[in-house]
Amino acid sequence: MASTAVGVLALVGACSSDGAGDADESQSGEPSGEITVLTWRTDLVEDGTFDEYVETFKAAYPEVTDVKVEGITDYEGEVRTRMNTSNYGDVLAIPGSVTPDQLGQFFEPLGEFDEMSQEYRWIADKTYEGLSYGIPVVGNVQGIVYNTAVWADAGIEDFPTTPDEFLDDLQTIKDSADGVVPLYTNYKDAWPLSQWDGARGAVTANPDYVNEMTGTDAPWSEDTDSGVIDGLIYDVVAQGLTEADPTTTNWEESKRLLGTGEVATMVLGSWAIPQMQDAAEAAGGSREDIGYMPFPAQVDGTFHAVAGGDYNLGINVNSENKVTARAWIDWFNNESGFSESQVGLSPRVDGEVPEALASFVDEVELITMNPAPEGKESLFADIDTASGIVTTDPKYRQQIVDDARSGDRTKQQVFDDLNEAWASGRADVGA
Structure with a gap:
């Protein structure tokens, strides 16, 4: 399970620069020449949206001769491999598995955090020793995309407030809507399972939850964020409320299935809303059928949702x-x-809330996860890697789905094994 994080750790020293460049000097002057931009948004490359971006950018900067945009399907995997060389574009989204202490080895600092944070939100997790290396392209809130028509037809009017209520609602949908999949895991494509991490901090309204995981040997229990999240994954599968065969799921097809009401619910960030709306419309459905709900948990009668940045754009430290x-x-x-088109929150501090999220924001208290304490920026990643769990790799959640389907391990056994591995990881790094 440790292969994903180790792949990045092995890159240390692969690039010649020490990443200590002066952002003001290296990034000032008149834009000219050409650059290469790497993006995970292959859909926007294929439909011509990026062509429009490039032309508008070149019109603003006439001395720029070309912006080559490369859309990469397996973005994390391919870019991680390319980072073993100096050839990973000029501008790119910083892969999620790059640890804070590695940022300066692969990316150019964009400025001092204290100064940049006056203008941009959610840059703390791409900051190390006071320097920020990335700016998010859009802000997301974390929750659940659902087909409003399916839920309404099942007679469900209110958001579920607990995991048990959520399971009951999914069962109601299964019983009342013949053939509808209550919740789609997107197991085969794997990465969507990592979207469940978005509820960490929201379950207990604790912006320090992830930081506090580094101080306990047992973060998986019935009343912790990790336990509630992964326990719900286990329960929803064990109770037969997901697709019949998760090994045959298909991410692109899932958009149509949700839009047409053949799937009721998927756990995804708010970035998915416009994609689901487009799919619904293309399939002859209505964009209005796509809704967004908070994770089923409340603290003192209030829903909470984590707001944070999507991928952060950074500059290759080797860029010419x-x-x-x-x-x-x-x-x-x-x-x-871009952020407006994605129905997302602007990364700018003074950005407005898009209309599609306004009602959600009215009912939910948004929280932003706190960065790791100074000097402990990489502690979570170090423990995570040493434990062999690697929470950034969806394989561990695929295993939970497998166990729930087969019954080979009970939910408590899953928790016990995860806690044992986590405790071992903490011991290995001396936490």
Whole structure:
């Protein structure tokens, strides 16, 4: 299970720069020449959206001759491999498995955190020793995308407030809507299972939850965020409320299935809303059928949801055109209209809440997870890797799905094994 994180750890020293460059000097001047931009949004490359971005950017900076955009399907895997060389574009989304202490070895600092945080939100997790290396392209809230028509037809009017209520609602949908899959796991594509991490901190309204995981040997229990999240995954599968054969799921097809009401619910960040709306419309359905609900947990009668940045754009420390690379990042976040088009929160501190999320935000208290304490920026990642769980790798949740289907391990046995591994990881790193 440790292969994903180890793949990045092995990159240390692969690039010649020490990442200690002066952002003001290396990124100032008049943009010109060409750059290469790597993106995970292959859909926006294929439909011509990025072509429009490039033309608008070049019009703003006439000395820029070209912006080559590479859409990468297996973004995390391919970019991680390319980072063993210096050839990983000029601008790219920082892979999630890059640990804070590795940022300076692969990315150019964009500025001092104290200064940048006056303008941008959610940059703390791509900050190390006071320097920020990435700016998120959009802010997401974390929760559950659902087909409003399916839930309404099942007679469900209110958001479930507990995991048990959520399970009861899914059972009601299964009983009342013939053939509808109550919750789709997207098991085969794997990465969607990592979206459940978005509820960490929301379950107990604790913005320090992830940091506090580093101080306990047993983060998986009935009343912790990790236990509630992974326990719900286990229960929803064990109770037969997901697709019949998770090994045959298909991410692209799942969008249509949700849009047409053949699937009722998927746990995804708010970034998924416009994609589901587009799929619903393309399949002859209504964009209005796509809704968003908070994770089924309340503290003192209030729902909470984690708000945070999506992928952060950074500059390859080896780039030969950092001036134009920085201009692209600034333009993309301030002028492109990307965050608005994605029904997301602006990464800017003064950004507005999009209409599609306004009602959600009215009912839910948003929280932002606190960064790790100074000097412990990599502690969680170190424990996670040493434990062999690697929570950034969806394989451990695929195993939970497998166990729930087969009954080979009970939910408590799953928790016990995870806690044992986590405790071992803490011991290995001396936490």
